[in-house]
Amino acid sequence: MSPLLRQGWERFTLYLPIILMGLLAMGTWWLVRNAPAPLPPASEPSQLHEPDYFMKGFSVKSFDATGRMQSEVTGDVGRHYPDSDTLEIDNVRMRSVTPQGVLTVATARRALSNGDGSEVQLFGNAVVTREVQPRLEFRGEFLHAFTQAERVRSDQPVVLTRGNDRFTADAMEYDNLDQVLQLRGRVRGVLMPAATR
Incomplete structure (x- = not known):
């Protein structure tokens, strides 16, 4: 492996965790933005004053x-x-x-x-x-x-x-x-x- 390629690979592996964290953060942001809205809490059915x-x-x-x-x-x-x-x-x-x-x-x-x-x-x-x-x-x-x-x-x-x-x-x-x-x-x-x- 040439010294130039080796130096490039070392720099890439040095910044790889930062790049992966950035990609994960962008992926999470995209998922949150495109996820459907949460359902409203189910309200209890109101009991009407009607004979059973x-x-x-x-x-x-x-x-x-x-x-x-x-x-x-x-x-x-x-x-x-x-x-x-x-x-x-x-x-x-x-x-x-x-x-x-x-x-x-x-x-x-x-x-x-x-x-x-x-x-x-x-x-x-x-x-x-x-x-x-x-x-x-x-x-x-x-x-x-x-x-x-x-x-x-x-x-x-x-x-x-x-x-x-x-x-x-x-x-x-x-x-x-x-x-x-x-x-x-x-x-x-x-x-x-x-x-x-």
Whole structure:
């Protein structure tokens, strides 16, 4: 090998790593510039407030371990909404019986219940009646019943009838377990005297 060729080869091998690094850098730049844009992050599908099933002219009953009926719900149309796990019922009628045999009946033009039925909102000519002595009845355009806690409340005008006594109020909260009734706003009451024997 001639000295001139040998000197050229030595210079080439001296600069070869720098040349290779330059070619790799240019290749990387070209790949980045010509690569497709990254996909946008997949957004979660928005859950629409749409029913996943319907029931028409239905009746649903629940029983305890001994086979005794605890509650029954009937309605013209029922719609279940999976996004909120609620059941909306048109022209609802509900019955529940305590272990002591006390019957509670509720009716309304529309009801909205949570998934386990422990909370029910009644809309439009709502009536909740407890068949005890004396009979207890709540009436209003909106009643919010908590079935397990045995409470009824409303932030709208209500009429309460207990036996022959009648009360009206702008708002109400009733706790059956503590036997406490709170009437708020403009409260009016008519107390009938006990019948003499």
